[in-house]
Each structure stands twice: as structure tokens, then as C-alpha cells.
Amino acid sequence: xxxxxxxxxxxxxxxxxxxxxxxxxxxxxxxxxxxxxxxxxxxxxxxxxxxxxxxxxxxxxxxxxxxxxxxxxxxxxxxxxxxxxxxxxxxxxxxxxxxxxxxxxxxxxxxxxxxxxxxxxxxxxxxxxxxxxxxxxxxxxxxxxxxxxxxxxxxxxxxxxxxxxxxxxxxxxxxxxxxxxxxxxxxxxxxxxxxxxxxxxxxxxxxxxxxxxxxxxxxxxxxxxxxxxxxxxxxxxxxxxxxxxxxxxxxxxxxxxxxxxxxxxxxxxxxxxxxxxxxxxxxxxxxxxxxxxxxxxxxxxxxxxxxxxxxxxxxxxxxxxxxxxxxxxxxxxxxxxxxxxxxxxxxxxxxxxxxxxxxxxxxxxxxxxxxxxxxxxxxxxxxxxxxxxxxxxxxxxxxxxxxxxxxxxxxxxxxxxxxxxxxxxxxxxxxxxxxxxxxxxxxxxxxxxxxxxxxxxxxxxxxxxxxxxxxxxxxxxxxxxxxxxxxxxxxxxxxxxxxxxxxxxxxxxxxxxxxxxxxxxxxxxxxxxxxxxxxxxxxxxxxxxxxxxxxxxxxxxxxxxxxxxxxxxxxxxxxxxxxxxxxxxxxxxxxxxxxxxxxxxxxxxxxxxxxxxxxxxxxxxxxxxxxxxxxxxxxxxxxxxxxxxxxxxxxxxxxxxxxxxxxxxxxxxxxxxxxxxxxxxxxxxxxxxxxxxxxxxxxxxxxxxxxxxxxxxxxxxxxxxxxxxxxxxxxx
Numbered sequence: 001x002x003x004x005x006x007x008x009x010x011x012x013x014x015x016x017x018x019x020x021x022x023x024x025x026x027x028x029x030x031x032x033x034x035x036x037x038x039x040x041x042x043x044x045x046x047x048x049x050x051x052x053x054x055x056x057x058x059x060x061x062x063x064x065x066x067x068x069x070x071x072x073x074x075x076x077x078x079x080x081x082x083x084x085x086x087x088x089x090x091x092x093x094x095x096x097x098x099x100x101x102x103x104x105x106x107x108x109x110x111x112x113x114x115x116x117x118x119x120x121x122x123x124x125x126x127x128x129x130x131x132x133x134x135x136x137x138x139x140x141x142x143x144x145x146x147x148x149x150x151x152x153x154x155x156x157x158x159x160x161x162x163x164x165x166x167x168x169x170x171x172x173x174x175x176x177x178x179x180x181x182x183x184x185x186x187x188x189x190x191x192x193x194x195x196x197x198x199x200x201x202x203x204x205x206x207x208x209x210x211x212x213x214x215x216x217x218x219x220x221x222x223x224x225x226x227x228x229x230x231x232x233x234x235x236x237x238x239x240x241x242x243x244x245x246x247x248x249x250x251x252x253x254x255x256x257x258x259x260x261x262x263x264x265x266x267x268x269x270x271x272x273x274x275x276x277x278x279x280x281x282x283x284x285x286x287x288x289x290x291x292x293x294x295x296x297x298x299x300x301x302x303x304x305x306x307x308x309x310x311x312x313x314x315x316x317x318x319x320x321x322x323x324x325x326x327x328x329x330x331x332x333x334x335x336x337x338x339x340x341x342x343x344x345x346x347x348x349x350x351x352x353x354x355x356x357x358x359x360x361x362x363x364x365x366x367x368x369x370x371x372x373x374x375x376x377x378x379x380x381x382x383x384x385x386x387x388x389x390x391x392x393x394x395x396x397x398x399x400x401x402x403x404x405x406x407x408x409x410x411x412x413x414x415x416x417x418x419x420x421x422x423x424x425x426x427x428x429x430x431x432x433x434x435x436x437x438x439x440x441x442x443x444x445x446x447x448x449x450x451x452x453x454x455x456x457x458x459x460x461x462x463x464x465x466x467x468x469x470x471x472x473x474x475x476x477x478x479x480x481x482x483x484x485x486x487x488x489x490x491x492x493x494x495x496x497x498x499x500x501x502x503x504x505x506x507x508x509x510x511x512x513x514x515x516x517x518x519x520x521x522x523x524x525x526x527x528x529x530x531x532x533x534x535x536x537x538x539x540x541x542x543x544x545x546x547x548x549x550x551x552x553x554x555x556x557x558x559x560x561x562x563x564x565x566x567x568x569x570x571x572x573x574x575x576x577x578x579x580x581x582x583x584x585x586x587x588x589x590x591x592x593x594x595x596x597x598x599x600x601x602x603x604x605x606x607x608x609x610x611x612x613x614x615x616x617x618x619x620x621x622x623x624x625x626x627x628x629x630x631x632x633x634x635x636x637x638x639x640x641x642x643x644x645x646x647x648x649x650x651x652x653x654x655x656x657x658x659x660x661x662x663x664x665x666x667x668x669x670x671x672x673x674x675x676x677x678x679x680x681x682x683x684x685x686x687x688x689x690x691x692x693x694x695x696x697x698x699x700x701x702x703x704x705x706x707x708x709x710x711x712x713x714x715x716x717x718x719x720x721x722x723x724x725x726x727x728x729x730x731x732x
Contacts, residue, residue, distance in 0.1 A: 002039050025687065050340050051327060053367045054695060057318045058353045061700055062682045064310040064723065066244030067561045067589045068237035068262065068302055072214055075100055078202030080227045083220065088213045088232070089402055089548045091586030091605040091711075095210045100232040101217065103203035111194045114699055117497075118623055119189040120490035124460070126182045127487035131467055133175050140168040211236040214562055214588040215597040220628055230596040233588065240302060242269060243290040243591045244310040249273035254576065259314040260295060261270055261702065261721050264389075264666040269293040269310070283329075287595040305563025305585065307664035309702050311721060315351055319582075322356045324691065324696070327369045340368035353698055354680040378687065378694070378731035386726055389703070389710055389719040390665040393559070396658040397551035397568060397604055399615060399625035401544030405517050407435050409534040415441040416534040418526075423541065425525055426623050428616055429516040433540045437513045438534070454498045457651040461491040499510050518545040523627030544627045546616035551604040552626070555589050559663050560602050562588040566661035568604075570613040574620065582607040583659070604659070614655055624655040666702065670720040674709040676732035677701065677718060684718075689729045699723025 081103025088094050145162055151158040171325045215233040219225060242260050252258060252271045260269045272292040274282070283290050293310065295302060327337050328347070336346045345367075350358025409416055420437040423429060468484040524542035533538070551568065553560060566583045587603035597720070614621040678685045684701035687694050700721040703709060709716035 022726075029281055030047065032634070049186075049231050049371050049423075050368050051324060051371055052693065053321055053323050053359065053363045053369060055319045055365060056353055056356065056695070056697060057316065057723065058320060058321055058356055058358055059313065059683070059698055059700065059723070060315040060351065060353055061311060061313045063700065063702060063704070064244035064247065064288075064312065066242050066308040066310045067591070068240055068304050068306045068308055069243050069588065070214060070304045070562060070565075071241055071509055072235045072588060072592050073209060074215075074230045074594060074597065075205045075207065075232045075234070076228050076230045077101070077205060077225045078227065079103070079199050081203045083217070083223045083225050086144075086216050086232075086403065087331045089216055089550075090603040091550075091584070092209070092213050092548070094213060094234060096205045096208060098207045099204050100207050100213070101205040112193065112200075113497075115189055115192050115196065116493070119186065119193070120494050122182065122185055122189065123483075123486050123490040124464070124494075125557060126484055127464065127467075128460075129178065130175065130483065132334070133178075134337050135173055137168060137171055137175075140164055140171070144168065151407075152294055160256060189254050201359045206233055206235055207232075209234060209236060212586075214586070215593050215599075217597065218599065226571075230594045233593050233597055235588075240295065240297075240304055241272070241310045241592065242293040242295050244293065244308065244311065246289045246291050247312065248398060252312060254316050254599060255312045256316065257311075257370060257404070258293075259311055260293065261309045261311065261666070262295075262302050264669045265301070267302065268296045270296075276584055285595050288590060290591060292592075294477035295594075303563055305561045305565070307561075309721060311700055313700075317358060317654070319360045320350065321363065321365055323359055323363065323369055324371070325352065325355060325357055327371050330356060338370040339365060345593070353683050355678075355683065355685055355696070355698070380673075380676070381689070381729060381731050383674065384672065384720075384724055384726055384728045385669055386626045387669050387671045387712070387717075388665065389669055389671060389717065390669055391663040391665045391708055391710065393566070393659070393661045394559075395553050395659045397553045398549045399612075399623070399655040399657075399660045400552045400602075400603075401521055401523070401546065401548060401616070401625055401627050402550065403545040403548035404628050405543050405545065406539050407514050407517065407541040407543060409438075409514070409536060409538045410534060411438075411440055411511055413446060413508050414443045417441070418528060418530060418532050418540075420530050421525060422520045423525055424623075425522055426624060427522045428546075429520060429522060429543060431519050432514055433516045434513045435516055435522075436545075438511065440509050440511055441508045443505070447502065450498055450502050450505070454502065455497065457491060457495045457498060461488065461495060464488045464491055470660065485546050514540055516543050518543060519547070519616075520545045521625065521627060542627070549606070549615050549617070550586075551583065551606075551611055551612075551659070553585075553604055553659055554600060555602045556600050558590050560585055560589070561591075562602075563588070566604065566659050567662060569658040569660070571624075572613070572620075579613045581610050581613065592650075614657070626654050664708075664718055668716070670703075670724050670726060671710075671712070671717040672699075672701070672724065674707065674716040674718050676730050677704065679704055679707075686724070686730045689731050694731060697723070 032077075052389055060286050083101075084104040085102045087099045087101060093101065095581060126142050136719050143162055151161060182219050211234045213232060214235050217225075217229070217231040219231075225231065242262075247336065248273065252273075258269060260267045269294060272294055274289075274292075279289065291310070323337060328349070329336055329338070334346050335349055336344050339345050345362050347362030348360040352358070418436050419439055422434045422436060430434070464484065464487045468481070468488055512718075520543040522541055523544045524539075526540050528536075562585055564585045566585065568581050568583045570579050570581075571577070574581065583604045585602050586597070588597075588601045588606040589602045611617045616623060672686060676686050678696075682704075683698055685696050685698050688697045689695075700723050701718055702721050703718040707716050707718065711717075
């Protein structure tokens, strides 16, 4: 077959342009060897303007770019809250019931205490009033009993007794009304306590599975989280899916074959379609939408982090007579080709792949057909061979400590004065190490008030206990006895609360310093000078736990996948020594997670047992890491935004590491010189030399959408998924 000069030049321009725009990543493999002894066919007159109708395979297919991802479960906030703590970070193991994320509980604690105090006061006051009224009822009953004798002879006394009886009945009615109101108020307060308890539990997001965290929310402590916001994602460690560029369920179901190629091997896959509501929800949320496939891997060869090529074969016919599309014309009588004999042959067409069309009738195998174009003879020849195709990665990682704890002034009583700061930003600290020394000036008035309240509560408790022990009350009924015991219990709780406050005040007066809650790195230290008065709850410092020590790498191009293994390099600034160490990408930044958990960066974790050179565990390193400030800040005007930009621009350079690895690796595949490939639509073609003839052959190609080639001994190669065989001779 021959190709026109204009078409040939256009193909060359397309390949050069595609390679120069897309080919940013290179790799190495086993070279495909040229065969210099093969002599190319010289162009002759008719050979350059004709083709021979031959039998070939015609396919309609596309290859989707994909990857192997873990199956993840996302966890959302059960209630609106202020973020307080991320319990686990990517790469860390969790068990069923682990608290993944928690909100600030202080407002619930305050509400619960206020509600419980109100309930205790209600019980105590009701029982005190009831005791007084019950005593009055007893006195009135005694009066009536003693004055009811001989009333028929004493009408004046009868009137008095009737009035007392009326007063007694009215008091009983009042007591009944008070009890009804008490029961309603008590039910309301108990319901409030129950709701507070439930809502407090909803602020703790717990894992219902054992596995590994793969994504967390990026919110800072104090930021508002709406109910339903996803805050963490966990995988079970063994379930995987393949995600690829999205195609509808209808498109995929119309294919005659769908399979995946991972590391050069074919795997059977099953499409998992979205429901209409799932698809609409994903689009509405702004999340990227992917086609999801379950993969059959009985030998367990596939792992998360590998690249996958998903082949969708829409149609294929083998050994069918076909001609190139450029030879087919149309007039009022139908489609036809011009034969070299000068005849016009009308044809019946079958399927087409964009370059060739099946001929059902009108032309026979071997017929010579005229073309409208001219083609130069090929200049290069190569014999297809097997090798390794891979795309290399080289990037930069930065030291990162995301697990932060605020050190705040939690002394509630007295006046707190900071006397001496003992740390600076970036300093490593041990748990319990002093952050700042303080002095506390006692609040004697508050302590005296609480001591007096404790005395009065103790007296009330003695009276309540006496009433509960009174035998006269014992015979009034079980409900009465229960109310009296509840009053004692409420007083006990109030006594315990006041005692706790007194102990807390006395303990606060003995506080001499604020200390680090964990082994970590100081990310923030207050700029208040020594001698400053600290407000309640004021933040003194932020300490980032070194137990969560990572590198992070930017992933805007979505090429870095969870589970990929990388190599890190760090140069010791003192000795100049280069240290290499293994790393694994431990977070999912896109794909099977929602937009709320997606990120433009990935967590990269050192392999187990590896001390990160230059990190907090390296005793000779100077720490220069990205440490979250510990509170959220959103610029509200252009001036604040400009200040934030300036602060970021003037921040110390973060400690960096060189990261290398493979984005894709296909073992023992057919390598094809990229310049030999013609791409029409999404189909790839090469010219094969067979029996002294040039025959254009289509094949399923990896690395053409977009073109990603590897450089082997100065030649760029792509790889063949199907359709080409080792030893074939191609020309270009």
C-alpha cells in the first residue's frame, strides 16, 4: 500500500507536534533492534499511486487511561461542629471504633453542665417546697381531726373546720399542680440532656472497620464543619478497583470486549455503573467522574498505585477484505473505487476504523486500486521486539507535620502572667518539656464564695437525708420516697461539682508552666512578651507531633496514585552526603474520594522502620517544615489577602527532598517506534513489510492518548497492547 506525500508529511508533523507537546516524561527499556540487512523497496511509478486490496483486521476501540485504586469508605460529620482534632492521618492503621475526627466539645460540655445544674436545682427546690407543703397538710389534717368532734353543737367551730378543710384541699391541689409542672420541666431537662449526649457523640466520627486511613479533611482546628461534610476515608487494605476516564454505561455495554492491561498483563474486568442519582450527585458536587471496574485477580498480582489501560473494543472483524478510505469515492450511483485497469468498481461497504473500510462486494483480493495521493518510499526499518515500557517520575517532596496540638491557657481561675518563653518556632520538644513559665495570682474571693456554697449545700444535704430517712415519709408511697432520694442525689452532685471547682482552683494556683503535650516540633509561639497577662483560652504555642512525619508532593496533574513506591534523596547540609530511602504514597488525592477530601498534594510516608533524614528524628538536622498554624484564617478583603501572600512569599524555604519513581511500568511488551505510528482518531497504525509489500496494519496501542513515549537509545517508543507480534518488520 502507498500513502500520498501530503498525507505522509501531515502524519510526520502530527507526530512531531504531539511528541513535543506531551512527552515530558521519559524512561528506559530493552531496545528494539533494527534489521539493516532488509532492503527497502524503491518507489516506482505505479507503486506510488496504487494499493492492493488485502485482508486485514479492522477494529473500533479506545484505550482509557486509568489506575488501580483502593476501595474506600468515606466518613462524614454527623452534626455541624467546630473542628477540633484529626485522630488519624493517611497511612496510619485504625481499628473498628477508632475516632477518626472530633469536633470541639466545649459548648456541649458547658450546655450539659448548665442543664444538669438546672435539673438538680429543680429537684432540690421542688422537694424542699413539697416537704414544707406536706408538713402543712399534716398539720391541717391534725387540726381537722381534733376539731371535728361535736361540730353539730358548735356551728362556729364547724365553719372554721370547713375553712381549714378548704385550705387543705387547695394546698393539695396546688401540690398536684406543682408536681405536674415539675414532671414536665424535669422531662424537658432530661430530654435536653439526652439530645446533648447524642449530639456530642455525633461530633465524634468513628471508623466502623479495621483498615488504613487514606484521606483526611484539610480543615484547621476551629473551622466550621457542616453536617454531612466528609472528613476522613478508610480502606480495608485489600479491596481494589480500576478507575478510568469516564464512559457511560451504555457505551461500555455496547462493546464486544472490555479488559484491562496492568504491567503488561491482561485482566478481565466488570463495569460498576452509577445509578442516575449517584451520577447526578457527583456532577452536582463538582467531583471528577470516573468509570469504575471490578478486576479479577485471583493470583493477587495487582496492587494499588499501578497504572491501568482499559481497552474498550467496540467492534472487530478479522481477515476481511478492505481498502484505504482515501481510495473510496461516491457519485449518484453509490460508492466506488478506481481500478488500475481504468474501470470504476462500485462497492458495498462494511465497517470502518477511520483509515480502512471493509469491502463486502465489488472488489476482489489482490485487485490494484488507484489512489489520489502520492507517497514517498520509507526511510527506516525496524523489527519489533519485546521490552519494558515505563514512565519515570521526578519531583520534589517537602517535610510536613500535619498532626497539630494547640497549647492554650487552660487556667480558669486567677490572673495568669507569662514570665518566660522557653521555645522558638521550629524547635524540637519532648513531651512534658516547658513551653513557657507562668505565675498565677489567686482569686481569693471566688474561693471563699465556693467554700461558703459548699457549707450550705452540705447542710441542705443533711436535711434532705433526714427527710428521706423519716419513717412518716416512708409510708407515704414509693413515688414520695423516690423524690426524696432524688433530692439527696442532686445535692450530692452539686457538692461534688463545687468540691471539684475548689480543687481545680487550688491546683491552678500551683501551675508554674505550660508544657508540650507530645514529642514534636514547635510550629507557632506567641509573640507576647514576658510579663504579659494571658486571657483564658489564649493560644500560647502549637506543637506538631512527630509521630505523624511525612513528606508531601504536589499532584496537580493527578499522576501520583496511592500505593506508588518512590525513592527519596536527601543531601546532608553538613557532610554533603546523599542519602536514599524508600517511600510510599499514603494518601488518595483524587479518584474514589469526594471533592471535599480531594487535594492537589499527596502524603508520602517513609517505609516502616526508616528514619527520615533531615526530619525530627534526625538529631543532626535543622527542621524547616510546613507546619499548620493551628487555626483557620480566611482573608476577608484584598488587603488581608495581599498580607497573606507576602507572608507566604517571605516564609523560610521548606526543607526539600528529591523524589523519583515510576508512574507506569509495563513489563515484556511489544515496543513500537513512535515515529512509525500513524494515529487517526483514537486508532493506531503501522506499515508492515510482508512478502515484499508494504501493508498498513492497525493495532491497539498504549501510550497514544495522549502520546507518552519512552526513550531507548535515542528512539522514542510506545507499546502495543494487541495486534502486533514480535519479529514483525515495520517501515517508516
